Amino acid sequence: MPEENLSDHALIEATKKGDESAFAVIIDRYRNPITNYLYRFLNDYEEAVDLAQETFVRVYFAIDRYHTDYAFSTYIYRIATNLAISEIRKRKRRTILSLTGLFQTDADDDTEFQPTDGKPLPDKDLIDDERERVIARAIATLPPKYRVPVILRDVEGKTYDEIAGILELGLGTTKSRISRARALLKEKLRNYF
Amino acid sequence: MDQREFKNGLSEFEAPDADGGDVAKLLRALPRVDAPGNFMFRVKARIADGAAPQARLIPFLKLAAPLAIVLLVGAFVVFYNGLPSPNDIPGVIDTARTELTAPQSSADVTPLPSTTISRPQMNESLASQPERVSVTTERTGPVRRASNPLRDNRSRGGSIDSTLGSANTILPPGFQSVDPRKSDIAAANAGGADIAVRDVLQMLGVSADGDADGWRVRSAATNSMAQLAGVRVGDVIEAINGTPLKPNTTFKGGISVRTLRVLRDGKQVNLSLGN
Numbered sequence: 001m002p003e004e005n006l007s008d009h010a011l012i013e014a015t016k017k018g019d020e021s022a023f024a025v026i027i028d029r030y031r032n033p034i035t036n037y038l039y040r041f042l043n044d045y046e047e048a049v050d051l052a053q054e055t056f057v058r059v060y061f062a063i064d065r066y067h068t069d070y071a072f073s074t075y076i077y078r079i080a081t082n083l084a085i086s087e088i089r090k091r092k093r094r095t096i097l098s099l100t101g102l103f104q105t106d107a108d109d110d111t112e113f114q115p116t117d118g119k120p121l122p123d124k125d126l127i128d129d130e131r132e133r134v135i136a137r138a139i140a141t142l143p144p145k146y147r148v149p150v151i152l153r154d155v156e157g158k159t160y161d162e163i164a165g166i167l168e169l170g171l172g173t174t175k176s177r178i179s180r181a182r183a184l185l186k187e188k189l190r191n192y193f
Numbered sequence: 194m195d196q197r198e199f200k201n202g203l204s205e206f207e208a209p210d211a212d213g214g215d216v217a218k219l220l221r222a223l224p225r226v227d228a229p230g231n232f233m234f235r236v237k238a239r240i241a242d243g244a245a246p247q248a249r250l251i252p253f254l255k256l257a258a259p260l261a262i263v264l265l266v267g268a269f270v271v272f273y274n275g276l277p278s279p280n281d282i283p284g285v286i287d288t289a290r291t292e293l294t295a296p297q298s299s300a301d302v303t304p305l306p307s308t309t310i311s312r313p314q315m316n317e318s319l320a321s322q323p324e325r326v327s328v329t330t331e332r333t334g335p336v337r338r339a340s341n342p343l344r345d346n347r348s349r350g351g352s353i354d355s356t357l358g359s360a361n362t363i364l365p366p367g368f369q370s371v372d373p374r375k376s377d378i379a380a381a382n383a384g385g386a387d388i389a390v391r392d393v394l395q396m397l398g399v400s401a402d403g404d405a406d407g408w409r410v411r412s413a414a415t416n417s418m419a420q421l422a423g424v425r426v427g428d429v430i431e432a433i434n435g436t437p438l439k440p441n442t443t444f445k446g447g448i449s450v451r452t453l454r455v456l457r458d459g460k461q462v463n464l465s466l467g468n
Contacts, residue, residue, distance in 0.1 A: 024233060024237075027232070027233055027236055028233065031227075031228040031232050031233070032225070032227045032228050034228075035226060035227065035228040035232070036225045036226050036227070039226045040223070045226060048226075049228060049229060049232065052228060052232070053232065053235050053236045053239060054239075056236045057236060057239045057240055060240050061240075132223060132224065135219055135220070135223060136223070139220070150220070151220075153217075154216070154217045154220035154221055155220050155221070155223060157221075182216040182217065185216045185219075185220075186215065186216050189216070189219065192219065
């Protein structure tokens, strides 16, 4: 049976026995979802790729501690979430400690300084790009406790049970946070409704 | 909307998708991003390098290494400054300070007949200070600060003693001053310690050899008190202030030489010193 068809648990067991190709299958299976999830969480592609790689490294070095009591996807998303939350905390500390940060402005806020151009009205692609950027920024401004579940639910398409497992929360709390996150996003994106 | 959610006790606001349908559509419409092509290679490279432990260790070392250096330097400075230096040891400081305060031992000179000596004789007597000081310091013992005669000098006003003397050193509790002016010898000289005839004659500028008849002058220093009084080489000094001299004769410390009786060419000659 080719390794690509093996379950996550079987691949993990094979990795524990020293099968490096089994772990390569794991990476290949989850690298895009984890990268996309972290990108929507951090709104920074380079940082998302770096943390996604770090996620797999953590999984590899802690693979002996992994138990098959719950799904591997839950396990790996939990690690990625914890890394992302740690990264956000580091960013906050850097912002507080950095004196130069007082004088830095967000590049996206510089639109008012851009000169008007005489070109025709932007086409649909440009409008879509702009809307995508606004939505991404709106997600990135949510508090992490709302940001994580709503991304897992509406971007990654996870079930409520999976999200509750990843966040180690009750099902009701998970649904409540998702609902609250959507309400906050709707308020931020009211111009698009 | 799922009615089961309401039966579970959730409010309408908390019910999933109750108020987020449009938002959910927007989020689902976001384009997905993929990992870069070298993702697998970089993960394997990190695993091979043990990147995870290193990544955790480097920030810690960045903080801990300078802190450890600062602590080590601080501990080194505190440790070595905390130990007493050799100069702080009482036995050592006594010797050192005695040497430093030697010129201030003008108190030892006070027994000299300062009222009777002339200016050149004073120079002579001052020239002999170092020898006397060295003798004094050898016999000097620590004296309690309570017996400090310097305060008496101050109470009398500015004298040469207090002017030439060193500052009154404040020593830690338990340390004893070694100022020669506070010593027993100084007090003895002022009060009347025994001074050999040879020393008295030296103060007068005379170098002589004692025998049963007196002290035969070998030389008299130029412009010394003795030469100015008329002492010549070959004279035999028989008496000072009328006191016959024997080889072991001594005088009290406060002696003031006024007269000398010498035997010159078989005749006794009385010489008067001073103005």
